[in-house]
Amino acid sequence: MRSASEASKDKGAPRSQCHALVVRGCAPHHEDYWAVRNNESKQMPRYAPVPFPEVKLEGQFWHERLDTVLARTVPSQHRKLGEYGILDSLKLPNPPPPLRFPRHANGFTVQVFWDSDVGKWIEAASYALAHRRDIDIENKIEAAIDDLEKAQAPDGYLNCWYLGREPEKRWTNLRDNHEMYNAGHLLEGAVAYFQVTGRRRFLDIMERYLDHIYATFGTGPGQRRGYDGHEEIELALMKLYYLTGERKHLDFATYLINERGQQPPHYFDWEREQREGSESKQPYVFANYEYSQSHKPVREQNKVVGHAVRAMYLYTAMADLAAELGDAALKRACEVLWDDVMKTKMYVTAGLGPSAHNEGFTHDYDLPNQTAYAETCASVALIFWAQRMLHLDLDGKYADILELAMFNGALSGLSRDGEHYFYANPLESDGTPTRWEWHTCPCCTMNVSRLVASVGQYFLSSAEDGVAFHLYGGIATDLEIAGTKVSLREVSTYPWSGDIRIHVDPETPAAFDVKLRIPGWSNGATASVNGETIPTGSAERGYLTLRRQWQKGDVIALDLPMPPVRLYAHPGVIMDAGRVALKRGPLVYCLEEVDNPGGRVQRLKLPRHALLKAETRSDLFDGIVTLTAEATSLEESEFAELYRTAPPREAPSTLTAIPYFLWANREQGSMMVWVPEAVAN
Amino acid sequence: MRSASEASKDKGAPRSQCHALVVRGCAPHHEDYWAVRNNESKQMPRYAPVPFPEVKLEGQFWHERLDTVLARTVPSQHRKLGEYGILDSLKLPNPPPPLRFPRHANGFTVQVFWDSDVGKWIEAASYALAHRRDIDIENKIEAAIDDLEKAQAPDGYLNCWYLGREPEKRWTNLRDNHEMYNAGHLLEGAVAYFQVTGRRRFLDIMERYLDHIYATFGTGPGQRRGYDGHEEIELALMKLYYLTGERKHLDFATYLINERGQQPPHYFDWEREQREGSESKQPYVFANYEYSQSHKPVREQNKVVGHAVRAMYLYTAMADLAAELGDAALKRACEVLWDDVMKTKMYVTAGLGPSAHNEGFTHDYDLPNQTAYAETCASVALIFWAQRMLHLDLDGKYADILELAMFNGALSGLSRDGEHYFYANPLESDGTPTRWEWHTCPCCTMNVSRLVASVGQYFLSSAEDGVAFHLYGGIATDLEIAGTKVSLREVSTYPWSGDIRIHVDPETPAAFDVKLRIPGWSNGATASVNGETIPTGSAERGYLTLRRQWQKGDVIALDLPMPPVRLYAHPGVIMDAGRVALKRGPLVYCLEEVDNPGGRVQRLKLPRHALLKAETRSDLFDGIVTLTAEATSLEESEFAELYRTAPPREAPSTLTAIPYFLWANREQGSMMVWVPEAVAN
Known part of the structure; x- marks a missing residue:
């Protein structure tokens, strides 16, 4: 540079x-x-x-x-x-x-x-x-x-x-x-x-x-x-x-x-x-x-x-x-x-x-x-x-x-x-x-x-007397902070897991800020330095500030729980009325037909209270986390006409969602982010 | 001509x-x-x-x-x-x-x-x-x-x-x-x-x-x-x-x-x-x-x-x-x-x-x-x-x-x-x-x-020895059928009502066919000539054929009941999954915001078993038939964000539908034909 x-x-x-x-x-x-x-x-x-x-x-x-x-x-x-x-x-x-x-x-x-x-x-x-x-x-x-x-x-x-x-x-x-x-x-x-x-x-x-x-x-x-x-x-x-x-x-x-x-x-x-x-x-x-x-x-x-x-x-x-x-x-x-x-x-x-x-x-x-x-x-x-x-x-x-x-x-x-x-x-x-x-x-x-x-x-920003972590995912860098060369190494499998370790190694002990972003989507984040719990409630405007005398070998642990969540859109977004998006950590999910064989994914409905399960799938891509749930499915096969007065039959089914950014990398098929929701089914 | x-x-x-x-x-x-x-x-x-x-x-x-x-x-x-x-x-x-x-x-x-x-x-x-x-x-x-x-x-x-x-x-x-x-x-x-x-x-x-x-x-x-x-x-x-x-x-x-x-x-x-x-x-x-x-x-x-x-x-x-x-x-x-x-x-x-x-x-x-x-x-x-x-x-x-x-x-x-x-x-x-x-x-x-x-x-087609009625709605014509001048007058308020009278007045008595279309959408049609019931089950390919010696003053009565119905689309029509269209007789209906004040009509859901009521409204246009039903409504007012994890609140409501062809003739607003359906609510 x-x-x-x-x-x-x-x-x-x-x-x-x-x-x-x-x-x-x-x-x-x-x-x-x-x-x-x-x-x-x-x-x-x-x-x-x-x-x-x-x-x-x-x-x-x-x-x-x-x-x-x-x-x-x-x-x-x-x-x-x-x-x-x-x-x-x-x-x-x-x-x-x-x-x-x-x-x-x-x-x-x-x-x-x-x-x-x-x-x-x-x-x-x-x-x-x-x-x-x-x-x-x-x-x-x-x-x-x-x-x-x-x-x-x-x-x-x-x-x-x-x-x-x-x-x-x-x-x-x-x-x-x-x-x-x-x-x-x-x-x-x-x-x-x-x-x-x-x-x-x-x-x-x-x-x-x-x-x-x-x-x-x-x-x-x-x-x-x-x-x-x-x-x-x-x-x-x-x-x-x-x-x-x-x-x-x-x-x-x-x-x-x-x-x-x-x-x-x-x-x-x-x-x-x-x-x-x-x-x-x-x-x-x-x-x-x-x-x-x-x-x-x-x-x-x-x-x-x-x-x-x-x-x-x-x-x-x-x-x-x-x-x-x-x-x-x-x-x-x-x-x-x-x-x-x-x-x-x-x-x-x-x-x-x-x-x-x-x-x-x-x-x-x-x-x-x-x-x-x-x-x-x-x-x-x-x-x-x-x-x-x-x-x-x-x-x-x-x-x-x-x-x-x-x-x-x-x-x-x-x-x-x-x-x-x-x-x-x-x-x-x-x-x-x-x-x-x-x-x-x-x-x-x-x-x-x-x-x-x-x-x-x-991933990071630096200041005279501190460093701020914005993204996680496994990085290493050397920075000059507070007059000292500091080696930083963030270790995680983010975005698949929110279990994050940050190794802070100043050449000589030095006092500076390490700011950790606590994502807006997270709930129940916990943090510690060298095993000593840091209350995350002190985070301000999305960042938890750790100010201390840092020494070689210091380790920050940050845990950002990533339960799958449902998101609802403002009712003004008319296309999303009655629908729900699935998200885990920073990743928005989608249903793709290849993971949900049997017709277009739009046949599927997700019951409001169905349990969303996160599942690590080493067989997909290089290993990803999918979301699965019980669902219902409209049956195409017995619907001969284009329109009719009898509703389509519905059958119990399951659904599997993958991260949105990965869609359209396998066989061609239907996809949706906003999943129709079955309420009180 | x-x-x-x-x-x-x-x-x-x-x-x-x-x-x-x-x-x-x-x-x-x-x-x-x-x-x-x-x-x-x-x-x-x-x-x-x-x-x-x-x-x-x-x-x-x-x-x-x-x-x-x-x-x-x-x-x-x-x-x-x-x-x-x-x-x-x-x-x-x-x-x-x-x-x-x-x-x-x-x-x-x-x-x-x-x-x-x-x-x-x-x-x-x-x-x-x-x-x-x-x-x-x-x-x-x-x-x-x-x-x-x-x-x-x-x-x-x-x-x-x-x-x-x-x-x-x-x-x-x-x-x-x-x-x-x-x-x-x-x-x-x-x-x-x-x-x-x-x-x-x-x-x-x-x-x-x-x-x-x-x-x-x-x-x-x-x-x-x-x-x-x-x-x-x-x-x-x-x-x-x-x-x-x-x-x-x-x-x-x-x-x-x-x-x-x-x-x-x-x-x-x-x-x-x-x-x-x-x-x-x-x-x-x-x-x-x-x-x-x-x-x-x-x-x-x-x-x-x-x-x-x-x-x-x-x-x-x-x-x-x-x-x-x-x-x-x-x-x-x-x-x-x-x-x-x-x-x-x-x-x-x-x-x-x-x-x-x-x-x-x-x-x-x-x-x-x-x-x-x-x-x-x-x-x-x-x-x-x-x-x-x-x-x-x-x-x-x-x-x-x-x-x-x-x-x-x-x-x-x-x-x-x-x-x-x-x-x-x-x-x-x-x-x-x-x-x-x-x-x-x-x-x-x-x-x-x-x-x-x-x-x-x-409205009509003619042949050497017959006439076929395709549409209804109040028409009069004189035709040459079977060598006789025949005055035909169809009286109805169709499409608002399926109660149809057809006056058949040949100059001289003559035998010919009068074919009446029994619409594909109708169910339970009844017909009579001069008060004598004609079984509509004999209709073939959509037409009931009345063959007889017609005389001045003959009157055909045809009644096509028009209960409001729900239509469902083939599940392949992904935009209509979980939705229902409303129809009465030949008219497709829609919800327009002016009849459903309180926000975009897409906030409304129609319960599957809610009764659809046909109502004559002389105050709208020159008098039309609307459809109304109990419904539920997503509440926009308490949804400050664009996306959130809590679903929007729903409240009991009603909906009013007008014929689709009449939309966008009053104040500007949202409209939909395919209404989200609430199942088992």
Whole structure:
């Protein structure tokens, strides 16, 4: 992991002097990174992220996912980028590959996103390199950077769609055509690649592009007051700012956040007027400003609206900026928006955005199951936002959602084999949808791979005098706390069990806080240090704080009982009326037909008082915990008609549920999360 | 109503010699029409339609609907056609109005349908004129015909989209751009206008256009073997053939039906190859051949697939042709397709096509309620198909569906005020959707108006020696049966009551059949003639045949008891598991929030054994029958969270249901057809 000071020092170094690949085992140097942050911040969040490569995943659950992503997902994604012409689209000035996807009347095609797909793949692949050096992957990244370097215009502009097809139209349609969004994803890739390898060529390319963008947009004379129709660059700029400490990146992110939704005139209106020809003046089908959260200035927004991924990326950057600038109005907006989504708009799996129409939000309690869009990207982006909220204000409610999204709505997007995906994550299926090998718009594929490849960053946060555990699952890390190097090792089979041991080994005895998240879902948690019981009732806002003089060999035991529970939805969620969801620990469960043979799972009803049994099944996947119960079943076989006056016969049955994120990895069949409930049967 | 022989005689008459408007009271002359049919047919269906103007609607139910359509719907639709530029689009060679709706990459825009909207409006308006002369409407029709006449190319071609914008591209994209579909709707308009007014100018225009089409397409040398991507013209040609008796129209309809789906090469593939430029080679998003039922020859089709309206129009023409040609393979295909849709693909409201994506069919039992597409046009077209099946084979199962679609899935598409519409007819709503004033693609608006304006045609069929009653609701007509003029008057308040009286008044005593449909939904029907009980057990295939010497003053009494019933769906319909639909007579009921205040109707559960009470409510609409029952209600008010482990509280409540077709005519709110059922509560 490269520090900000090193990044600054390297600025003028010739490109051939690339730093050796930094792999696990190299000492982290993130002090300078946070030092920059401390100097710049008006209000420093006390706890801040521990960058991911410093956290080693040892537990079986994440180890398996990570290995799959490294061995299968990252390489196969590169193959797909090739097969779909996405890599070729960077090879300018060669003619761009033939148009593969149709253009809307306003010129839009999904191909305008392609730069972002490359950026996200480089980001995911860079994280993969942090775990395991791979010359082949490095060469592939370098080859893409070669192409980007050649494609870059002399003035720094770098968008391969426009450079390849219609260079004269650059910056004419920020509303629809994602130039800044692409820049943001390329930038995230460049930051990740630099952090992991120390190679700054890609970062240099992107900084040149940013200088062009900064010169073009802004409130100064001759500048356009534009911002992107798809938020993304804002959070990427914050990453660059955290890395380099250069104020201009923070300033431009601030400009983008402040400018968004200002009117009249609305920038997208002004921009549309500038474009010529009746065709280009066609409204884009989603050109209402709620779609892109630009309907009003962000500090005035109090309802979560529009395209879900856009919204989450925006809120992530807003939370970053609120912390960085000490901006109370921005913090308040984040909190109000958080409450809105949590109280009325989130699936029980932490899926977001019920509607395929706008890939986003509709109205309160509109959470249909079978048609749930709940885009993988949106749950991944919710994790980003939750992490930023957690560092803005260390409250377990944010970590609860981070965890919920991680284990359910996000992880469901990647198949067990690491090469199939869900773009939409429905909570119910009659057996039709299956995972895809690839998507017309492959945004979700690389979002889930970059998440898993960097998952370590979400387990812990550190502060000057403490460490906070957010997630559990078997990790090890060395941190500098209270002036002492502290080895931390958390051992558990979480999420299958809540029986957790944390070994705290400071080099020398030292007093600091160890904060343990007590999940919102848990009931009856117990804790001890070296066998001495700690009352968990003293936990505040989701964290139990253990402050003491820590010594080598100290062991914390935390037990989070995980009885299976039933969840009921607010009656406003009409699809869930009379239904119940099953959950154990952080995992939401579902019924899948393969475990419940005999017809569609929707034939099953769970009696309200039936005992839910958790059962460890070593024969399923790598060993999971299933839930089983007595149930009743509607009989299909004797129902010849489509409709009739006699009710279907019901017979006693049983049901078996598996974790939701594992569905659609075996034979095709029906699935449901919300199970019809039989009351007083 | 003009007869076929008159139509032929008029052929060469100068256009100024228009016949006087034929209005109700003029003697019908449809004998020749059927004579032609008898001569031409290999297998004459015994019972054949009684054209609509000969059936006078006297019952309150249809009288009200008809009056609304005449007074409000037809005039307001003409206004909308003007406001949306559709009427202006006919005014060639003036420049066409600016493009209002975006074009797909392949050139498609909904504006390519516009000719059809005009044709359908003329058809509906013509039917309206049959009920009530209206100079203003006649002038508006004539003005549109003026424009069409001027627009027509010297070679007969008449498609205003192509003539106005890209005349060189005519006939290059039958797959997507609806040229024959438009011709079919214009032709239906021309036939209706001639039938009602005797004016044949529009018919002449269309016959010139057809001659051009017949010269262009076919299996002869130099002809293209094309057929339309949207079936419609086939059934329109059959109408023209029935009207004129000219074999060429039957032959071309036969050609279109026979050619559909033949391959290799598939015509749409061949045609695409002919088009130039990469953009025009873009696949249309629905260009799989199931979408347009051209995936295989029609006689080999055994699953209902693709776009629902396309499918229904095709099957309508197939049934017409099967009867006309005595084609057993075509009849068998119709029957197999009928069974498929009835057993696995029809909503309980007779809505068809669950998916908005393809406006059509998906897989067996896929009948989601809230997202039901169930396009109004599809239910209207199902009525067309059911009528043709009924005349191919007089079986009450076809009339049952005709009636179900009429009173539910089709009629729901038109608001009580006659000026608002549903394009999609969901069976459940959380309160969001409301009726529209108009649509981007206004096909449904004129489909429902032409249906209501001509609804009389569906009540009865006649044969040489009999008459068959299919629908009830208060009608009067004079028919020639068994050589005698017979006045028939059916008196009832159907569908509110099944208490039906039929007055049979032959001018002279005569022996003939009176067939009474005993609906499939009825149980315990009783019948009598002049007070003498007739055992209804002798009914065959849905019809009770009364054969006797009829005399003036004879009165048939038919009583169809209408207790409210519960319907259950096949357990394969996953959305309806644990739910029940309420029905009384032909009417499907729904719960609407305005009648069930206190929150979304989805909070309500109906206990399985709760008594359903039918209650006449003169205060609602013009007097309807509601259903009420004891129920339980989930309490929203005390549920603060989105999800929680404690179930929502339930309280005793009541529920009130209204006929489905009447929903969304009062204040906005939630609605559901399939009511959660409480078992053993």
